[in-house]
Amino acid sequence: MGRYHARAAAAAGAAIVAIVDRDAQAASSLASQFRSARPFADFRKSVRASEADVVHICTPAGTHVELAQLAADARLHALIEKPLAATAEDTRLVLDNFASAGRFACPTHQYAFQRSVCSAIESFPRLGPVRHIAFDICSAGADRGGMDLDELVGEILPHPLAMIQTLLPTSDVGALEWSCFRTGPGEWQMFAQSGDVALTIAMSMSGRPTRFRTTVTADRGTVELDNFHDYAVLLPGNVSRAQKMAAPFIRDGLGLFAAGRNLVLRAIRSELAYPGLTNLVDVFYRAVREPRTVAPPITAEQAIAVATARDRLIELSGSG
Known part of the structure; x- marks a missing residue:
């Protein structure tokens, strides 16, 4: 890193x-x-x-x-x-x-600073009330680093928790009533409710292929984020038989366009890995240089809230 x-x-x-x-x-x-x-x-x-x-x-x-x-x-x-x-x-x-x-x-917490997350937030006014935010994460970090599977879940957990803070800025992730089911080493399912929004975090250290996907479902559409590659696809919420038949083609077509465009943009920026890190570091340094006008990208309160939620989920998992 x-x-x-x-x-x-x-x-x-x-x-x-x-x-x-x-x-x-x-x-x-x-x-x-x-x-x-x-x-x-x-x-x-x-x-x-x-x-x-x-x-x-x-x-x-x-x-x-x-x-x-x-x-x-x-x-x-x-x-x-x-x-x-x-x-x-x-x-x-x-x-x-x-x-x-x-x-x-x-x-x-660089995932919260990805362009795809910003795109999702910009689409909220068109999408209407958000009903569900779901994270689907499969990691191969244990294969590369020889880490304990549950320990790896604990290391990754800050990312979805910090993203919830960004997507729902009025939500205190540390104060939410979390539930957690651990079906095996490195296999965690986590749930909470923030106001009218249901939150689910599914993490698997053995499931394949590897992925980090976030789905934000709202009344008038859905945003699907590929957080490993940092692009978002906005799916309209039109309801009709034709829309239902065309849905797979619309999703795949929009996804292909977004993935291709994202690949070009990342190549131009020389962003080989860890999308969102460059944005986070840039804001961090602006806060260092201009402390009176630029706030730190992550406040102490936000960092403590994520750590508090992480502690609670680790405790609930019974992973030791």
């Missing part, structure tokens, strides 16, 4: 001054891609030797609290990979430390 964060930071106008990795060869390899970057094996040394304003913490989740404390002590702003901390209590502690230092930290 550090490679993608570094590229996104450079695209936002930042000068990369240090790459920190215990693996000296890995640090040197990435540092060589940025003119002003120096490789380090120790974070403390990198802080003392550079004039940094910001740190991106892209290490395993278990190391975040310690590194975040060092960053706050050094009066750095921080963008921290999700989950920001292991629990909501630790998340609050980390954010309070940055606030005390006059700095801010944000978790990397």
